[in-house]
Amino acid sequence: MLLTVLSGLIFSIVLIFFGRQFKAKWSILLPILPTLLFLYFSTQIPIISTGKSLVQHIDWVPTLGVNFDFHLDGLSLLFSLLITGIGACIFFYGRAYLKGHPYFDRFFGYLLLFMSAMLGVVLSDNLLLLFVFWELTSISSFFLIGFNNDNADSRKSALTALSITGFGGFFLLLALVLVGNIAGTYTISELIDQRNLILNHQQYPLIIGLLFVGAFTKSAQFPFHFWLPGAMKAPTPVSAYLHSATMVKAGIYLLARFTPVLGGHEYWNTTLLFVGGITMLYASIHSLFRIDMKAILAYSTISALGVLTFLLGVGTLEAMIAAAVFILVHALYKATLFMVTGIVDHETHTRDITVLSGLRKVLGPVAVAGILAALSSAGFPFLTFGFIGKDLIYEATLNYNLPEWVWILTGAAVMTNVGLVAAGFMAGIKPFIGELPQAFEKVHLPYKSMWIPPLLLALLGIVFGLLPAVAGDFITNAASNAIWGNETSAHLKIWHGFNTVFILSLVTLVLGTIVFLINKPSQAKLQAVEKLNSISPQRIITGYANDIIRFGQWYTNIFHNGYLRSYHLKIILFAEALLAYRLWLSGPSKLDVWSLTYPDMYEVAIVLILIGAVYIVVTAASRLTAVVAMSVIGYCICLIFVIYSAPDLAMTQFTIDTLTTVLFVLVLYKLPPFVNLTSNTVLVRDALVAAGFGIILSLVAFKVWSEPISTEISDFYGENAYLLAKGKNVVNVILVDFRGIDTMFETVVLSIAALGVYSLIRLRLKSSEKE
Known part of the structure; x- marks a missing residue:
């Protein structure tokens, strides 16, 4: 497994040296790696589906508990298949989408690096190794989001995404270290045995709070969601890969992975329930007002991520099954819709749904892919995999263990899914129905490698919808077992009978279709909604960020003003404060003054000469006089070393002091005399600081003397x-x-x-x- 994780990194390094060849004749080789990795993980399906798992252990820094430990179980297999399978589609798609781009090789280098990082996240069985790959996803996604670096908005979006996810990564590291210290192991698969120890520990609330910040920032949960719509400035292959199937689901993976260890507690479930519920409703409503296809998909993605967090918060067996299935459902239809959006933009040079229509006449296969993906998003019954996913969501809410909350949770799920149905139709159907405008009559199909991958993913959603046991028995069941921490005995099938769940699915589809037909997004409506931005989380968090920047500027101007004398003063003051505080804590010294040995006359003479030389240094009007006086100080210290039997130190001091004096004289001989611009106030301040430093060091010496040897x-x-x-x-x-x-x-x-x-x-x- 180590090779599968590092292969993308190795291949991205190859691109550094052979990038020019890959821009031209070798570009066909780019999709080979993710395809081979997908085939490798596919061969593991028969093993993992039987309940087994694969483990690999390689020592790295064993003394710190950091090793290359990898673990392939149902959950990591599901994500690995998505990362490599959809990744292969994106590589074929992106090869045509970015053909001729001057940074073609750089783009795929970043993409390979990201793929390796994501595989590292989902396969890591070591807490600290997981964090290393977690941060690598943030860094590589920063380069991908800001790929169009000549665009100010792209650079700003990349910095925002990196700031939010990097901020969360800091808190995640604290959580992982705390978990490892409490459990006594940094191996993730061993944490389940320490579950009760962690849950009953007094730091459990702190741990999950820190973990939530890391997961919520990465998975764009409210109020950290705003970086995801901004990240749509990235090229469409990036949006289709990172923001539908992989990076944004890293936070979901983290929550799912730790559910058997930290879940089942009131704090855990309640927090996920409320944060996920708010996120899915908020984003679902916002998606209805967008007119840019990528913006619609961005907000519907945030809503879907909220649904997954919501299901993990529900915490029942049915919810875990629904979460595992919906991860696959969403990845298939959302990656398709993003790629369809990219094709529409690539050929028409617009993503505005208010001007797009009738494109089925010129983009037939693309229209089929978009419509099928939209139907899967809507949960069209007896045909799409999305129908089964939506049924399972309602089954999870209807079987919630608190009856008084059942209809509240179910109502929230219905409202969310109504918005998602309409949003899916807006992005997947609206551009292809109606009359074809004259401006788009010359639009034609792009390269086959652009429209075949989304069509394949859309058809796969139909295949799994018609044969759900294929996906359930071989992929999602093992994943739900890993999330639940035990055997779920789940079996997916098309028809569960004419029951409440089926009725809710039909109601959702009907209401979503009505909303789609009635809702007429426009620039005016969008501007009306954006008037509320003054109270939006983005505005509030950005305001805090600006305050931090202003504080940083003030701090820099005060403490890092570029003057060496200022740095010296602050360092000495800080050292004095630290030493004085430590002396105060240690209490008074029990030094027996009468036990001290009194100095001889020659020692007193040396000290007096030293004091006189110091006085000359600080009062001399000539540089040369000050240098000579400094040399006297050095030679006095040499004599003290000799008296106290340290001839090696004395010789070192003598040599260095002599050499320094000669160099100073040679350099300073022809410089003009001092220009004394120092005020009396500054002189008094410096004298007090120096005297304080000497007194404190004397007290430290007395304290050391009084301590037992x-x-x-x-x-x-x-x-x-x-x-x-x-x-x-x-x-x-x-x-x-x-x-x-x-x-x-x-x-x-x-x-x-x-x-x-x-x-x-x-x-x-x-x-x-x-x-």
Whole structure:
């Protein structure tokens, strides 16, 4: 499994060196990798569907509990099939969609990197490894959303998406570390055995709160949903891949994966129920006012993600089955609708449904794909897989374990699905019915590799609708078992009888069709809705973000103003405050003053000379005088080292001080004298700071003197300096170790600088950019 996860990363590196060839004659090779990966995961279906799972363990950083642990079970198999199967379709589609684009190879490099990251997320069996891939999805999606980097809106959307998902990733890391520490293991498959320990821990509310922030930001739950419509600035293949079947469902995957471990608690279920319910209703209503096909699909995607979160919050057996099925249902029809939208935009250069109509006459196969996907979205009975998914949603709400909430939850689900039916018809049917405008009479079908993938996905939704046992017995049942944490014994079939669930499905379809026929989206209605943006979550969160930026500017101007003297002052003040606080906490010293050894006369003389030299340094009007006085300070310290039996330190101090003095004299000899612009107030301030620092260090020295002598550390170094570091001088061994670490980081810094210099040397600007 490690190779399947890293293959996309490896292939994206290959594109760096052979990108030009892939732009031309080798582009046909691009879809091969996701296709082969899909075939590999397909071969695992017979094994996983029987209840078995595959595990791979590779040591990475075992001392920190970080290993390449991978686990393929029903849930991860479902997502892996979506990532690679729909990914293969997107690669065929994108190859034609972006043909001739100057950054063709770069786009597919980002796409391969994202595919690897998503596979890593769903296959990881280690908490920290999962987080690594989780963040990699955010980074790669940032490049994909901002792919059209010459467009300011694309850059802004990419930054917004990265900010929101990166913000959530920080909280997710805290949650994963807490879970690992409490459970005593970072292996996800082992957490189920520690379920009761985690649920009964006092930090359980904190854990799920942090986890929810990570999952909600990635899956665009209210109030973090607004980044997803903005991400529609990305090329359509990105929207079809990331924002229908993969990235946005990473948050859903996370919640589903941790449901057997953290679910079943009132806090968990109630939060998911309310957040999911609000999200699905809010986005479903908003989708009805949009006129851009991608905007309609964006809000309907948010609503569908809310439905999945809502089902995980319901928390019953029926809800887990419904969630597993709806993940597949939504991925098939939404990826189709996005690709159909891309074809319409590619050929007509517009996505405005108020001007699009009659395209079935010129885009026949595309119209078939769009209409079939829209019918699956609506849950057309006895034909589409969406019908079974919608039935299962109503079955889950009607079997909720609190009877007083049954009709409230069912009503919310019906209202949401009515909006989704209308939105699906707006994006999948509206552009293809009616009269063909004269402006679109010359529109023609694009390359076959563009319209065949959405048609295949749409037909697959029909096949699974007619033969639901194929999808259920081999794919979704194993996934629902993994979410439920036990055997669900689910069996999908077309007809469940003429019951309440069937009636609700028909009512939803009828009401959704009526809303579609009555609703006439327009720019005026959209502007009326957008007047409410002043109280929208986007406006509020953006306001907080701007406040943070202003605070950052204020902080920078105060603490990072570019003056070295200011930095020194703040560092010393902070050190004084920290040391004084620590001394205050430790209480008064029990130092026996009379036990101190009084200094000899020559020691007193050296100290007096040192004090005099310091005074000359701070009051001298000449640089050379100050340098000479500084050298006197250094030589006094050399004498102190000699007196206290540290000849090696004395020789080092003597050598460095002499060399420094000579260099200072050579450099400063011809410079003009000091220009003293310092006020008396500043002088007094600096004197107080310096005196305070000296007093605190003196108190620290007295405190150290009063503490009982412990030789554990010195004994350890004495015993191991030669055995472990091959050095007989303990001080030298310590210095060499620290110097080695310092050199390593210096090497890293120099390497980064070298890459920057190389990039500048190789930079080839366009004539417009040079201007």
